[in-house]
Structures are given as structure tokens and as C-alpha cells.
Amino acid sequence: MSAPLDSIETPAFVVDEAIALRNIRAFQDHCDKVGLKLRPHIKTHKLIRFAKAQIRAGANGITCQKIGEAEVMADGGLDDILITYNIVGPLKLARLRALAGRVSALAVTADSEAVVAGLSQAFALAARPLRVLVECDTGGKRCGVQTPAEALALALRISTAPGLRFGGLMTYPAAGLAGTATAFLTAAREALVRAGLDCPEVTSGGSPDMWTSNTGRVLTEYRAGTYIYNDRSLVQRGVCTWDDCAGQVLATVVSTPAPDRAVIDAGSKVLSSDLLGLADHGHVLGHPELRITALSEEHGVLAVDPARPLAIGQRLRIVPNHVCVVSNLFDRIWLATEDGGLEQVAVDARGRVT
């Protein structure tokens, strides 16, 4: 990234395509090596082009969190989609049914009888059954059944529900609480086997644990999203280096009101307020002395070393704390292409909140 960047307006989100493709390749290689299928989460890039690049590299499908994202990806030709979400309510179930009719493989997750009942009602008369995986709470304390026994009970319910087919087990994050995920999933799968239920897939995920991921003798598939762009939270956790961060916010210094302070034109509307447990709001590449100490909507406040002042008009490249949410804040991003060009692309699945 260099000269052509001077010609674009800030704040901008710039993705280095070569780094992104290298990140895709590297984690696909890891999964291939440890015997895990890879199903990338498209929430990070929200781009059909990168979803296709992930498939070309060897991924066996994609993960979405929202039907709206899956619809956009299906429009783009992606045809093997897992929606890791409880789909609830007649409007969403109707959309899910329509989506199932136009992709070759669709699956969702569920963690309760109520959700399964809704799915069954929507798919009872469908041409093909819907695959439903049981979400397991292995310590993440979000959604998910609480015990292996509950997982078995819900799997049995799915396997007998009209229009549905039991698709396996799903959890997030990979490690669970204090590494309890593997034990939970292993116990659940053993209970399924004892009950005579086939468990075709056991899927876990999360970029923080990507490099230590392995089957643990139970996982068949891994889901990761952030790894394509990487971000400050992953650098801080030792998962990648700054050189692996493909997604960067380009900002301009608009004020240097005091010797120890500068202000940039990137605030929470660009970097988001996500901290992910970190102090400050991003990393300014090439400026280890700078700290982004505060954000308001359109301003980022930097603590500056008075011995290394910034100039108004100077441009800075920032690795955000959490890159996935930044993709959602730009209608269009800039792609620094492998041939040295700069291409503006719409973020296909941005803003698909439903």
C-alpha cells in the first residue's frame, strides 16, 4: 500500500488483497494438515469475492450468522451455507425455506425445542429436509444447550421432527471455558452413538484458537472469520503479526491542538467502539509511540509524543481492534490488488441485520 492511497479520501477501509489471500491459504493449509474441514465465517469480509476465494482455496462451505448475509452469498453463487443461529419467527422461517430451495446445502443450528418446532413447521412440506445442528454451550455463555444430555435430547427431537435432519454438534468459541469444549463434545457424541444417532459433523470455531485447532478426536470442521483480515486483538493474543493484518483504516490528521495530542478523522463510526478487552482503539502502523486513547463518532484522539509531532494532513494506517465490525461500517472499501492497483468494491453483505 503506498502511492495510489494518497488519491483516496479518508477515512477509508483498505484491504491488501495479497495479504488476505495469503491468510486464506495459510489457515486452509493448517486445516488440511490437521484433518479439519474449514468453513470460513463471511462476517469479517462480507464479500462474495473473498467467500469464493476461500472456497477455491479448499473450504467446504461458508458460515453466516444472518439469513440476510446468506441470501447475499447465495445470490453470488455460494451454495453450501451453515447459518449458526437460532432462526425464530414466521417471517424469518419463510425466508429460510426460500433460501433452502436455491442452494445445494443449507444447515442451521438450534438450542431449544421451541426453535426446532418452528423449523419443523416451516420445513415439514419442503422437498428436502433441513439439516439442523445442536448448538452446545461449552463455556462461552451465549446460546447453546448446557449439557451433553441436553444435546442428545435435542438431537433426538430433531431426528424425529418432520422436515428436519440432525446435522451434528456446533460450539463457539473453540476452547470453551477453560478448555472444556472437547470434553463436552466428546461426551455428547458418545451419547449420540449410544442412542444410535449418526453425528455427521462436529464443528467448532474462532480465530483466536485457530493455530492450535485440531480434531481433538471429535471435531470434523472449523469455522473462522477474522483470520482473513486479522486485527489488533489477534496480534495482541499472539495469533498473527502486524504484517498479517490485511484490513487497515486509512485516516488523516485533522488537528494537532496540543503538543501531546492529535485528532484524526476516524472515530467510532469507522473503528467502532469494540475493545475486545484491550486498552485504546487501534494500532497505528509504524508509530509505536502513538496511542488512540478516545473515540467520538467522527474523531479519534491520539496521545502523541511531543518529540515526534504529527502534521495536519498526514495520513496514518490503523489496524483496528476488531476488524469484522469495521467491514460493516463502510458501504464501499478499497482493495489494494495484487497487481498494485486500487479498486473500490461494495461490501456485498454489509448491514444485513435480519
Place this chain on the structure above:
Amino acid sequence: MSAPLDSIETPAFVVDEAIALRNIRAFQDHCDKVGLKLRPHIKTHKLIRFAKAQIRAGANGITCQKIGEAEVMADGGLDDILITYNIVGPLKLARLRALAGRVSALAVTADSEAVVAGLSQAFALAARPLRVLVECDTGGKRCGVQTPAEALALALRISTAPGLRFGGLMTYPAAGLAGTATAFLTAAREALVRAGLDCPEVTSGGSPDMWTSNTGRVLTEYRAGTYIYNDRSLVQRGVCTWDDCAGQVLATVVSTPAPDRAVIDAGSKVLSSDLLGLADHGHVLGHPELRITALSEEHGVLAVDPARPLAIGQRLRIVPNHVCVVSNLFDRIWLATEDGGLEQVAVDARGRVT
């Protein structure tokens, strides 16, 4: 808000038009009473329709933070616009010059000679001079000149710069640090008068201080944005009540994995991660026992009283911590109109980051 809301998909952002119009009226009345002109900040609603409603109610113009927002508002017929931002760089200055040619009144702020030099270069040959106000840092520690003497020096520079006209003084937030704003602005204005410079406007702003705002014998104008919708941060500060909160997120319970926990389909992609100094991530109307304890992108985790369980499919109305950023996260919002209808409207100036 009631029956028709059952027919829309969640998560949704719903604005009660009657409450919004009442909020507009109430603060306009306050400003009229204390002798302040009101220049609402459109960042909260980003809607041409509400900007026009604010003008109809008596506002003397609007405030924008970005040229992109101002362009959208100009397209919609708003023709008196203050952009409270340092406009930096040739691309932005060209857009500013074009914008000046199609509205009847345009002003910007500046806090440095570098910014003034750029503005002057862009407007030196313009048909009309650009009004430039000096931004004063009265304790907010963002942009702004640091002392009344600096304000005078920059005002003198503006007044002699080709293409520019000195427009007055601007600060944010209203109270400054420990109430120092009035003293700073008074001293700056007195210095201007002594130097023979006319100071047509002294403008301050911020919804938190709206009800205690008055001229303080120096202010001529007040800028406020959040007051049209209000939010949890303003309720917590005693500025308004829950009944005054026009902007609400409608969410659905999608999981009740444990007796003390429920999960809704509104996460940080909807409520944002903005805390504004508060604990938790929003207020669930009618459920004082609930706390929104954690957000991920598409999930909100609620701490639930086991004696008052929630049901999957149940809908909740949430007042967000910071409503301005929520407007930016939805392409379209729902307006609960005064006649009891429900109308979907595009958020005109959403996502205008440049």
C-alpha cells in the same frame, strides 16, 4: 407502538414520530425562552424529514459533522448548514467548494492555521466567502485552540485570508471542563472586540447540558443532536425519562439456555458497543429486572431473573445507550407515525463517513 410492530422483522430500529416531534418542540421552546438560536445536529437522525421538522419548529439551520452528511441534507433542500469539522485535503476542499455553491449559507470550523490556509486556497476565487468559526477547546480535549489568545490569533488570520470570513466561536461540549467554557468564550470574545473584530456567533452544544443551557451572556446559538430521540445515557444523566425515548430497538428472544440467561437477536451490530460510561448495553423497557450484560456482533446476552423467565419468540423494546450510532447501523428504520401507522424509511445520510 404496539400491534403493527408484530409484523416486522427484528432486529429493527423503530422511531416514535410523535415523541420525536414533541422532543423537537420542547427544546426549541427552551431555546426560544432563553434567547438561544438552535442549530440541531442531524447526526442523530440522519433524516431529511426530521431536519426539515426541526427547521419548521424554529431552528435557524442544521449542524453536520461530515461533508457527506451535508451533501445529503443539501440534496434534501436544507440550505443553512454548519459543518463543525476541520476540512482537510484537496478532495474534501473541492467538495466543500461545490457544496457552498448550492446552499444559501455554509460555515465550517477550524482550529489551526494549516486548516485555514487550505480553506483559503479553496475559496480564494469563490463567488462568496466561506464563513469560518474558530473551534475552542474549553476542556473537551478533542479539537480546538487552547486559549482565548489563540482564538484571537486564528480569528485574525481568518479575517485577512482570501475567500474567508470570520464567523465566530464554536465549542463542544457545552460545559467544557468543570464549567470553564463560558469563561473561555467570554475572554475570547472580549479579545476579539478589543481587536476590532466582529464576532457574529458564539455556538456551543450537547444534549446532556441542554436543559441548563442559556446564553451565559456570551452564547448566541446551541447545537444538540441526541435530544430528538434521547437514549439511555441521557436518562441516566437525568436529562429525560424513558417516555421521552423516541428511538428504540426491537429485538426477539432467540435463546433461553439457562434460567438466569436469555439471548436476543440484537448485538453490537445493532446496539453498538458504545457504553458512554454506563454499565451494560441498553435498557429493556418494561423489564427493570433485565440487564443486557454482553454483546457480540449478532447476539445480546441478558441476565434474567429466574422468577420472571422470558420465552423464545418474545419481543423486547430496548433503549440503546447511545442512539446516534444506532441510526448509522440500519439502512432503513421504521417510523411509528402519528396516525398509528408504520412506515419504513431509508436513513438518508447513513454511512457517510467522508
